Amino acid sequence: MKASNILKKQIIIEIIALFFLIGCLLYSYLAITKKEQNVKEKNGIVMVLDDTAFKKIEPLSDGKGFQTDKITYTITNNSKEIKEYNIIVKFKTSDDTLLNHIKVGIDGLYAYSLNDLEKKENGYILTTNRLEQGFTKVHVFQYWLDNSQNKEISKEEIELSYELEE
Amino acid sequence: MKGKKSYAFFLLIILGASVLLLSLSYAKESMKGKENKGESIEKADLRIVCSSTCTKVKTNEETTFAITNLMTEARTLALWISPINQEEEIKVFLNGNEQLNLQNPILWEFSSFGEVNDFKNFTILIKSEKKTEYNIKIEDYEEKNTLLNAIKIDDNIYQEKGNYYYYGENPSNYILYNDSLYQIIGIIEEDIKLISPVLGLGTYKEENNYATLKDYQKSFGKEDFVIEDALSYKSWMTGEKGFWLKDQENNLAYYASKYDGIEKSVKYVDLYIREVVSIKKDTLLLKGEGTIENPYEVVYESE
Numbered sequence: 001m002k003a004s005n006i007l008k009k010q011i012i013i014e015i016i017a018l019f020f021l022i023g024c025l026l027y028s029y030l031a032i033t034k035k036e037q038n039v040k041e042k043n044g045i046v047m048v049l050d051d052t053a054f055k056k057i058e059p060l061s062d063g064k065g066f067q068t069d070k071i072t073y074t075i076t077n078n079s080k081e082i083k084e085y086n087i088i089v090k091f092k093t094s095d096d097t098l099l100n101h102i103k104v105g106i107d108g109l110y111a112y113s114l115n116d117l118e119k120k121e122n123g124y125i126l127t128t129n130r131l132e133q134g135f136t137k138v139h140v141f142q143y144w145l146d147n148s149q150n151k152e153i154s155k156e157e158i159e160l161s162y163e164l165e166e
Numbered sequence: 167m168k169g170k171k172s173y174a175f176f177l178l179i180i181l182g183a184s185v186l187l188l189s190l191s192y193a194k195e196s197m198k199g200k201e202n203k204g205e206s207i208e209k210a211d212l213r214i215v216c217s218s219t220c221t222k223v224k225t226n227e228e229t230t231f232a233i234t235n236l237m238t239e240a241r242t243l244a245l246w247i248s249p250i251n252q253e254e255e256i257k258v259f260l261n262g263n264e265q266l267n268l269q270n271p272i273l274w275e276f277s278s279f280g281e282v283n284d285f286k287n288f289t290i291l292i293k294s295e296k297k298t299e300y301n302i303k304i305e306d307y308e309e310k311n312t313l314l315n316a317i318k319i320d321d322n323i324y325q326e327k328g329n330y331y332y333y334g335e336n337p338s339n340y341i342l343y344n345d346s347l348y349q350i351i352g353i354i355e356e357d358i359k360l361i362s363p364v365l366g367l368g369t370y371k372e373e374n375n376y377a378t379l380k381d382y383q384k385s386f387g388k389e390d391f392v393i394e395d396a397l398s399y400k401s402w403m404t405g406e407k408g409f410w411l412k413d414q415e416n417n418l419a420y421y422a423s424k425y426d427g428i429e430k431s432v433k434y435v436d437l438y439i440r441e442v443v444s445i446k447k448d449t450l451l452l453k454g455e456g457t458i459e460n461p462y463e464v465v466y467e468s469e
Contacts, residue, residue: 010173017180021187028187063234063284066213108206108215109232109287147282 040164044079045131047164054160057102057143058152062111065103065144073139073162077131084130085166087139090123092159101149105142113146123163211237214304223247223302225256225294232287233304235276244271244307247292247300259291270318273307313341313451313464317353320456324387329354333387335400338456342463343443349402350456351381357444361403365441370410370419370433375442377403379413382422396427409438 038049053069060068077083091099091114102114106127117124131137145152206215214220217230235241247258258265260272277283292300317323322337323330331352332339339350343360351359361377383391385401396404408423418430421437431437445466454462 014173014176014180017177017184021180021184024184024187028190061280061282061284063213063236063279066215066232066234066285107204109204109217109230111232111285111287 042164043083043166044077045083045085045164045166046074046076046078047162048074048076049162050074051160054143054155056152056154057145057158059147059149060144061147062103062105065111065142066105066108068105068142068144071141071143071160073141074136075129075131075139075164076136077133080133082130082132083166084128085164086120086128087126088120088123088163088165089126089141090121090161090163092161093153093157098145098149098153098158101145103144103146105140105144107140120165121163123161208236210306211235212243212304220304221302222299223290223292224299225292225297228289228291230287230289231302231304232285233274233276234279234285236279238278238280240275240277242307243274243276243304245274246271246303246305247290248303249301256292256294259289259293261288262291271307311451312447313350313358313445313449313462314353314447316451316456316462317350317358322387323352324384326384329384331381331384331387332402333385335402337402339402340456340458340461341454342461343445343466347458347461348443350462351377351385351403351442353447354381356447358447358449360443360445362441362443364405364407364409364438366439367436368439369436370431374410374439376410376412377422377440377442379411379420379428381442382411382428393428396422405438407438409440 038051040047049071050073051071054071055069058068073087075085089104091102093099099114103111104114104117104124104126105111114124117126119125126141127139129137129139204215204217205220206213207220208214213234213236215232218224218227219229220231223229233243235243265272274286275283276286290302317330317332317339320332320338322332322334322339324333325331329352331354332350341348341350341360343362346363348360348362351361353359359381361381382401382403383396385403386395386399387401388395388399404422404424406424408421408426411420411422411428413420415430417433419433420428421431422428445464450465452463452465454460456462
């Protein structure tokens with residue numbers, strides 16, 4: 001009887017451990033095989049764009065604009081040299097006059113009207129940076145309309161695309 | 167016994183495998199590389215984002231600050247840079263423009279959150295030969311009613327290297343001190359200096375506190391002042407009667423006179439005595455406009 005109780009305990013513990021192992025297996029499988037969306041690599045620079053939070057562009061003050069949905073663009077320099085890069089954003093919209101009223105927040109530090117930014121290849125240079133080997137920089141972009149506008153633009157109405165230029 | 171060994175063995179395998187898998191997963195997740203980032207703080211209904219740290223600025227490195235007023239009312243914010251040492255040669259640039267008055271804070275008006283001008287950004291660059299750091303403080307600006315503030319905004323103030331001097335023929339620099347009508351020389355080396363009216367005649371005494379030659383020269387408000395200018399230009403400090411100055415040369419003491427300008431004399435003659443006293447720069451102002459009819463009245467420390 002006594003031996004049987006001990007055996008039961010051992011089995012229970014082994015089952016719990018097995019479940020724990022299965023859980024670890026599942027977690028590892030997901031972690032290792034997870035594919036990043038919007039990942040690009042170019043000349044040793046890895047770029048990951050996450051705009052899942054971005055829903056719309058609406059009229060806001062600059063202060064409120066910096067509280068709006070963030071688009072993050074993570075750059076990692078896996079090459080063996082220092083890289084200098086520009087991040088260019090391109091807009092595709094049915095109404096180009098809207099572009100005159102769009103403001104962009106960059107890294108929580110700068111607020112520009114789109115028209116203040118340098119234009120390049122039908123887009124706008126959001127930021128120019130220098131990244132040392134092995135370093136990662138996360139850029140945060142936010143968009144809003146200036147207060148002269150009284151309507152919002154949904155994500156579907158305005159297509160944003162990003163390019164990294166060295 | 168055999169059963170116990172098998173049980174322990176299998177448990178070890180299972181736990182070992184779990185640890186291995188978790189380690190692999192953690193390694194994969196952490197393979198992001200070193201990240202360089204600035205600082206972001208929220209305090210007192212302010213959001214401050216900085217390109218490096220928000221409380222210190224290193225010399226010769228430009229730092230960007232972005233401030234959002236999160237309050238639903240307008241406010242004035244002050245940026246203080248410290249410590250400012252008069253002896254050190256530094257230049258402070260705000261958005262590329264040199265700031266000449268480093269004793270006063272830099273002020274900005276913010277509208278309420280959600281309104282235009284609820285956000286401002288700026289860059290600071292402190293140029294210095296020394297490699298050091300300066301403290302940065304951003305807070306609500308409170309205008310205290312101090313004598314210092316009254317002096318700084320006066321029209322007849324000449325500023326040089328953090329010191330402020332009254333100049334001209336008749337500035338509004340009268341102040342009540344010891345029941346007498348003194349006059350304010352200015353804010354010099356962190357204190358407010360006052361000069362008395364003529365107190366009497368006397369020989370030059372080392373222990374007396376006279377106005378310095380520099381104090382007197384600055385009262386003319388002329389850059390590149392030379393001693394000969396004392397007869398060509400006007401100063402409020404020049405009275406009908408010649409009075410001793412602190413400086414000496416070759417055992418002769420300087421004096422200031424309406425008729426002689428700035429001259430030297432042997433010390434054993436009688437000239438008029440005007441005493442100089444210093445009061446603290448945070449002395450509170452009670453009333454007055456600094457005119458002879460309505461002199462400043464302040465709260466002295468012993469009161």
